[in-house]
Amino acid sequence: MLRSCAARLHAVGALRGLRGCARPWARSSGPAPEFFHEDHSLPKPSWSKDMRLLFDQFMKKCEDGSWIHLPSYNYTLFQRSQDISAFIHAYLPTASKLINEEKLLQAKIFTRNFEDGLGFEYVMFYNDVEKRVVCVFEGGPYLQGMPGCLHGGAIATMIDATVGTSAMIAEGIVMTANLNINFKRPVPLCSVVLINSQLDKIEGRKLFISCNVQSVDEKTLYTEATSLFIKLDPEKQV
Numbered sequence: 001m002l003r004s005c006a007a008r009l010h011a012v013g014a015l016r017g018l019r020g021c022a023r024p025w026a027r028s029s030g031p032a033p034e035f036f037h038e039d040h041s042l043p044k045p046s047w048s049k050d051m052r053l054l055f056d057q058f059m060k061k062c063e064d065g066s067w068i069h070l071p072s073y074n075y076t077l078f079q080r081s082q083d084i085s086a087f088i089h090a091y092l093p094t095a096s097k098l099i100n101e102e103k104l105l106q107a108k109i110f111t112r113n114f115e116d117g118l119g120f121e122y123v124m125f126y127n128d129v130e131k132r133v134v135c136v137f138e139g140g141p142y143l144q145g146m147p148g149c150l151h152g153g154a155i156a157t158m159i160d161a162t163v164g165t166s167a168m169i170a171e172g173i174v175m176t177a178n179l180n181i182n183f184k185r186p187v188p189l190c191s192v193v194l195i196n197s198q199l200d201k202i203e204g205r206k207l208f209i210s211c212n213v214q215s216v217d218e219k220t221l222y223t224e225a226t227s228l229f230i231k232l233d234p235e236k237q238v
């Protein structure tokens, strides 16, 4: 399992030549620690039938190499806290003054730390030719906003994660500068939706990515969004 996950991640990195991801902040190399072993984007007993069905359909599309399954972990791309700290010092020096380094040891990815089936369940796939990332997402009962509906912030989070993944694949180290969302229909809690993102254009350090959220049968358009990501420039004091 670890081998195939590593191979897939490597494939994504190789696609882009890991542009901007040369890890100038990384101080050491070595075997990945244990937490890297669990890929949270693989089927779990808590997944619904729809989620499993879509996963299988996309995995089928991966067989000819046109799509790639993106593994997902509950920590950042960095393996060690000192790497995170060095990253922040290199790219976000202003923020670094306010960050509690000890607390960094506890840092985890926001969307990957609910109990199985209760929060964000998702899996992403990438098509390099079409510059698309598709996320199959099921928002669990702990993400309720209005009764029976998914919280808008949870939808925004998953849109950001999907377009953010697209931006990272294209240009490496990026941050969201702008995210515009139109919530057109409420998303039923615990339903499966497709988040479709499209890299529209890159202008210098700016990446423009659009996105929509649809029902599995594609009959309901729940949400539309546009986003702007900026490739971080370590020469700038952000």
Ligand SMILES: CCCCCCCCCCCCCCCCCC(=O)SCCNC(=O)CCNC(=O)[C@H](O)C(C)(C)COP(=O)(O)OP(=O)(O)OC[C@H]1O[C@@H](n2cnc3c(N)ncnc32)[C@H](O)[C@@H]1OP(=O)(O)O
Residues within 6 Å of the ligand: 012, 013, 018, 021, 070, 077, 160, 161, 162, 164, 165, 168, 169, 172, 174, 175, 176, 177, 178, 204, 205, 206, 228, 230, 232, 233, 236, 238
């Ligand atoms: C590695 C390969 C393998 C990958 C596999 C996949 C791995 C996946 C891993 C998990 C991924 C999860 C993704 C999650 C993504 C979450 C991202 C966030 O939440 S981030 C958290 C939330 N985000 C934050 O906290 C970000 C906070 N903001 C900042 O830090 C900074 O504002 C900045 C860095 C965004 C830009 O600063 P700075 O570098 O100083 O930039 P400048 O001022 O120089 O501007 C450059 C150009 O951009 C323009 N422009 C800029 N802004 C806007 C705007 N809003 N509106 C319009 N335009 C804007 C500006 O006019 C200029 O244009 P031009 O003149 O060149 O034409």
